[in-house]
Amino acid sequence: xxxxxxxxxxxxxxxxxxxxxxxxxxxxxxxxxxxxxxxxxxxxxxxxxxxxxxxxxxxxxxxxxxxxxxxxxxxxxxxxxxxxxxxxxxxxxxxxxxxxxxxxxxxxxxxxxxxxxxxxxxxxxxxxxxxxxxxxxxxxxxxxxxxxxxxxxxxxxxxxxxxxxxxxxxxxxxxxxxxxxxxxxxxxxxxxxxxxxxxxxxxxxxxxxxxxxxxxxxxxxxxxxxxxxxxxxxxxxxxxxxxxxxxxxxxxxxxxxxxxxxxxxxxxxxxxxxxxxxxxxxxxxxxxxxxxxxxxxxxxxxxxxxxxxxxxxxxxxxxxxxxxxxxxxxxxxxxxxxxxxxxxxxxxxxxxxxxxxxxxxxxxxxxxxxxxxxxxxxxxxxxxx
Amino acid sequence: xxxxxxxxxxxxxxxxxxxxxxxxxxxxxxxxxxxxxxxxxxxxxxxxxxxxxxxxxxxxxxxxxxxxxxxxxxxxxxxxxxxxxxxxxxxxxxxxxxxxxxxxxxxxxxxxxxxxxxxxxxxxxxxxxxxxxxxxxxxxxxxxxxxxxxxxxxxxxxxxxxxxxxxxxxxxxxxxxxxxxxxxxxxxxxxxxxxxxxxxxxxxxxxxxxxxxxxxxxxxxxxxxxxxxxxxxxx
Numbered sequence: 001x002x003x004x005x006x007x008x009x010x011x012x013x014x015x016x017x018x019x020x021x022x023x024x025x026x027x028x029x030x031x032x033x034x035x036x037x038x039x040x041x042x043x044x045x046x047x048x049x050x051x052x053x054x055x056x057x058x059x060x061x062x063x064x065x066x067x068x069x070x071x072x073x074x075x076x077x078x079x080x081x082x083x084x085x086x087x088x089x090x091x092x093x094x095x096x097x098x099x100x101x102x103x104x105x106x107x108x109x110x111x112x113x114x115x116x117x118x119x120x121x122x123x124x125x126x127x128x129x130x131x132x133x134x135x136x137x138x139x140x141x142x143x144x145x146x147x148x149x150x151x152x153x154x155x156x157x158x159x160x161x162x163x164x165x166x167x168x169x170x171x172x173x174x175x176x177x178x179x180x181x182x183x184x185x186x187x188x189x190x191x192x193x194x195x196x197x198x199x200x201x202x203x204x205x206x207x208x209x210x211x212x213x214x215x216x217x218x219x220x221x222x223x224x225x226x227x228x229x230x231x232x233x234x235x236x237x238x239x240x241x242x243x244x245x246x247x248x249x250x251x252x253x254x255x256x257x258x259x260x261x262x263x264x265x266x267x268x269x270x271x272x273x274x275x276x277x278x279x280x281x282x283x284x285x286x287x288x289x290x291x292x293x294x295x296x297x298x299x300x301x302x303x304x305x306x307x308x309x310x311x312x313x314x315x316x317x318x319x320x321x322x323x324x325x326x327x328x329x330x331x332x333x334x335x336x337x338x339x340x341x342x343x344x345x346x347x348x349x350x351x352x353x354x355x356x357x358x359x360x361x362x363x364x365x366x367x368x369x370x371x372x373x374x375x376x377x378x379x380x381x382x383x384x385x
Numbered sequence: 386x387x388x389x390x391x392x393x394x395x396x397x398x399x400x401x402x403x404x405x406x407x408x409x410x411x412x413x414x415x416x417x418x419x420x421x422x423x424x425x426x427x428x429x430x431x432x433x434x435x436x437x438x439x440x441x442x443x444x445x446x447x448x449x450x451x452x453x454x455x456x457x458x459x460x461x462x463x464x465x466x467x468x469x470x471x472x473x474x475x476x477x478x479x480x481x482x483x484x485x486x487x488x489x490x491x492x493x494x495x496x497x498x499x500x501x502x503x504x505x506x507x508x509x510x511x512x513x514x515x516x517x518x519x520x521x522x523x524x525x526x527x528x529x530x531x532x533x534x535x536x537x538x539x540x541x542x543x544x545x546x547x548x549x550x551x552x553x554x555x556x557x558x559x560x561x562x563x564x565x566x567x568x569x570x571x572x573x574x575x576x577x578x579x580x581x582x583x584x585x586x587x588x589x590x591x592x593x594x595x596x597x598x599x600x601x602x603x604x605x606x607x608x609x610x611x612x613x614x615x616x617x618x619x620x
Contacts, residue, residue: 001506002509003505006502007504010496010503017492102390186443247416274402280458283472284446284448284481284483284487285481286505287500288473288504291503376468378450379443380449382438
């Protein structure tokens with residue numbers, strides 16, 4: 001053990017002899033790790049948040065499709081669906097969008113419903129009167145309006161309507177609520193121009209999660225123009241979207257990754273004459289091949305672990321403290337009123353292992369492999385100068 | 386025949402060394418040498434450049450293996466040892482003073498001297514004590530933290546000697562140790578070697594420097610030419 005510690009000691013001293021070169025490698029290496037880890041942390045965190053947000057959502061959402069378009073669905077269809085065995089209840093949902101020319105943003109308007117239960121109010125309460133609304137943080141900030149303030153929104157008849165803000169939302173993230181304005185269900189239907197007796201869609205709660213697909217099939221048979229969407233399908237779509245986006249980003253950054261690999265390979269394979277001479281000296285004064293390779297491996301491990309740790313910490317600060325300002329333009333959705341991301345710190349150990357394995361192992365291998373030849377050469381070559 | 390000659394410290398039997406064997410640039414550096422090194426003697430291998438002196442030194446010093454023949458160091462047949470075992474013998478038995486010194490210029494004098502001890506697993510206190518002792522013997526205490534590349538030529542030479550002695554070797558091997566030294570430094574080196582020999586260390590020197598060959602400390606001279614020992618002389 002003492003022997004290994006002494007070789008580690010020498011490895012550290014050896015790295016300190018070339019501080020500029022080694023810190024330059026650490027900087028490039030850590031930056032590469034930070035970029036890759038940021039993308040993975042962010043997409044993982046968003047997917048995780050989405051999964052949490054949809055926990056309180058109904059197991060099934062039923063929409064009506066006409067000519068391939070989503071159109072309002074009759075509330076009375078809910079009575080039929082509610083009669084199916086296994087269905088707990090059916091809730092008509094009233095939601096849609098309105099464009100606010102003042103702030104040049106698209107706002108989601110929604111009627112108060114059971115889904116609201118999972119969303120916490122930072123301040124105030126949910127609306128109970130047609131002139132009241134609760135708003136997400138983005139809307140509140142855009143209007144400079146807190147509880148007690150007022151906002152004006154343009155309804156389906158292009159008429160400006162004044163609402164009093166009675167509550168502001170928070171949630172595990174702003175993704176769901178940032179561009180949200182919640183009204184009473186009747187007011188939301190009126191605001192969105194939904195005819196009486198129609199809703200945007202129906203939320204269906206099912207007693208047994210294993211029966212969701214069966215009930216969806218029954219709904220489809222009973223209402224051929226309906227489109228039942230399971231919560232699992234929504235989550236899968238969400239998952240796939242962010243998988244795709246992270247994949248796209250990693251593809252974009254792959255050029256940088258390849259450049260780094262080339263840099264590492266060039267650094268590692270091109271043992272300088274000085275390095276070869278040093279290995280020869282070590283051999284000549286009594287170092288074994290395994291001692292030399294251990295030295296080179298420790299140098300590689302110190303560099304790569306330092307870079308990995310610095311890169312991971314930088315990625316965590318970037319994503320979980322600063323809200324990933326460098327990545328959100330590429331990863332967030334289409335909304336004009338972009339949610340301000342506060343990704344929940346969630347790091348998958350498997351992901352850390354994968355990042356570590358894919359960076360540390362190749363670097364150490366690329367460091368040790370070229371030293372092998374120099375280490376196995378007889379030291380008499382050095383003696384001859 | 387003396388007892389020492391009957392029981393030599395190093396026995397070389399019919400050794401050959403061929404570089405790039407079978408290639409167009411094949412070199413037969415040693416063509417069949419047999420010799421002994423007795424405990425406590427100062428043996429000089431003399432001869433012109435390219436005569437095979439250094440090849441012979443590296444084989445005796447376990448830095449390379451002979452193409453044929455055998456070498457015994459003490460009672461160990463080193464010519465067929467594994468790489469690890471050969472390194473172990475090299476580390477425990479020999480101290481090397483190279484022609485070009487081969488110090489690592491970015492390392493301190495102390496770290497250069499300590500190099501052979503790193504892989505031994507020796508306690509740190511003992512390593513420090515040994516290094517201090519040899520630095521003191523080489524009058525380098527005041528230079529222990531200086532970078533080896535920034536000290537004088539004489540100090541570099543003494544650092545190289547200190548590194549060779551720090552493992553307390555039985556045999557010190559010096560390859561053309563005065564090749565790049567002026568008269569004063571050469572005299573100093575020979576004085577140090579004489580002191581070492583006086584303390585019981587066996588010394589083998591490869592040289593073609595008359596100042597070394599004719600020095601009083603030398604016990605025996607072997608003349609090497611074209612890969613063969615052509616003459617043995619007592620000074």
